[in-house]
Amino acid sequence: MRRHxxxxxxxxxxVRAVIVPAGQEVKLKPGQAGYITQEIPINxxxxxxxxxxxxxxxxxxxxxxxxxxTLTAPGCGMGDILVDDVRDKIGRxxxxxxxxxxxxxxPPWNQSMMSEAARLQTGMF
Numbered sequence: 001m002r003r004h005x006x007x008x009x010x011x012x013x014x015v016r017a018v019i020v021p022a023g024q025e026v027k028l029k030p031g032q033a034g035y036i037t038q039e040i041p042i043n044x045x046x047x048x049x050x051x052x053x054x055x056x057x058x059x060x061x062x063x064x065x066x067x068x069x070t071l072t073a074p075g076c077g078m079g080d081i082l083v084d085d086v087r088d089k090i091g092r093x094x095x096x097x098x099x100x101x102x103x104x105x106x107p108p109w110n111q112s113m114m115s116e117a118a119r120l121q122t123g124m125f
Contacts, residue, residue: 011124018073025073029099042081042121044069048113051104065090069101070109079103 011053015028030035039089044050052068067086083101090099118124 010034016077018099025075042118043115044086046115047072047111047119048115048118049082056122058097060097061095063093063095063097064100065093065096066100067102068104070104073108074108 011028011030011032011034012016013030015033017026017028018024018032019026040047049069049115051070052066054066056064056066058064067090069076069082069086071082083103087101090101091094111119114122
């Protein structure tokens with residue numbers, strides 16, 4: 001059965017999960033209810049997922065953008081999706097010739113990397 005975003009579900013067996021954006025691993029027990037979501041209402045900069053961003057001017061007037069990002073947890077399955085999304089969004093800027101996005105886990109992400117506004121919005125202060 002295909003599940004849709006924000007559709008409630010009930011766990012039928014013990015399942016390991018990760019609380020996003022905290023990165024905390026939890027075990028869901030049989031009979032426990034939850035929701036499938038794929039969006040965090042906070043941008044990746046405020047979440048502290050962008051470690052570095054540099055822009056290099058090319059000889060033809062275009063720019064090359066290098067971005068280093070991380071995830072809230074190494075086991076998060078969103079790595080390839082996030083890298084592709086960041087590359088796509090930066091590549092849409094008319095003056096950008098190339099967007100290079102690197103995923104790293106050094107240093108490991110933690111809640112202190114979030115902006116104050118993001119910590120307040122998620123209740124992680």
